[in-house]
Amino acid sequence: MSPRSKALFTNWRLKLSALGLSVLLWALVQTEPANQETFASVPIHFQIADTAWMLANEPDPTTVEVRFGGPAREIIRLAREGTTIRIPISDVGSRDSVITLRREWVQLHERPGLIVESITPQEIRVSFEEAEVRMVPVASRLIGRVPDHLALAAEIDMSPEVVRVQGPRSRVSMLDSLSLVPFDLAGISRSGAFSIPIDTAGLMGASVVPATATLGVRVEGLVERVLEGITVLAIPTPGEADVIVEPEEVQLRLVGARSLVTSLDPEMLRVWVPPEFLQGMAPGEERTVRVQIEGVPPLVTAVAGVERVRVRRAIDGPGTG
Helix, strand or coil: CCHHHHHHHCCHHHHHHHHHHHHHHHHHHHCCCEEEEEEEEEEEEEEECCCCEEECCCCECCEEEEEEEEEHHHHHHHHHHCCCEEEEECCCCCCEEEEECCHHHECCCCCCCCEEEEEECCEEEEEEEEEEEEEEEEECCEECCCCCCEEECCCCEEECCEEEEEEEHHHHCCCCCEEECCEEHHHCCCCEEEEEEECCCCCCCCEEECCEEEEEECEEEEEEEEEEEEEEEECCCCCCCCEEEECCEEEEEEEEEHHHHHCCCHHHCEEEECHHHCCCCCCCCEEEEECEEECCCCCCEEEECCCEEEEEECCCCCCCC
16 A cells, blocks of 8 residues: 555544534534524714815714624624724715715625625715814813822923814814813822823814823822921011011921922022001001912922911111111
8 A cells, every 4th residue: 555545544534523524514504594683773984085074963863773684693793893884975065965875884894694684774864064174282181189198299291282183164163272081190109101082072073183192290209398497578668667577487398299399498488478468557556467488389388387477567767676
């Protein structure tokens, strides 16, 4: 027996069984009963090649009913994946149109043996509008606050600050800005760059490029620093008698990100009584007034040990109190 013949008869029982199983599976597939199923609320999407026009509003209706026929397993798979009707528009002939839906527009995802039997309703109404392109500024929407053990160490950066919007003229021409989807600072655990979608609610048919913006967030550990002996200034209007302040010095408590608080120069701080609080004071008159703090950098909070001080107008002339 030649080697070729010997190879043919080696494990012949196993090979014969495999052939029989293949024939059986083929027969099952061929005899699988056809099925019919109706998908309700199949959405409609448009592919508009004519860039001078956009959809003015949602089509009427926005969804249709599609009846499919074919192998049950393919219908089940399509139901799991979902389907849509994609309508190609190469050229816009008029602002208001009635479109007859075609079966080949239904997305079957290459399901063998699956056919579209019917679409109900067969026609939809759609309105088009001239397109407009504008560059629109973007604003962030921050909610919440960073966790108590952290603090912002820099202002939050956003990039880009302007996006390109193309859409129906009636909508795009009215835009003065777009906002990001709200970003919750409470979820921050470390510094980083966060990609946030742009909120396009109400911009039906419009495209926004890019569709996201990046927020750069820098956080550090929260620290507290106490400064003692900060002089309270009360500068009288020229020509008026001096003002005596009690207490003359106060404590300042600084709270914020570590790098901002530790690098702060106390010489840059000023605790004072605004001149308008001293106007009209007669010699010897006393008042209790609120102090103000200046020179505190952004993102740092400064709290004086006392909110109010007592001021008294000197009885003697200017500069002699």
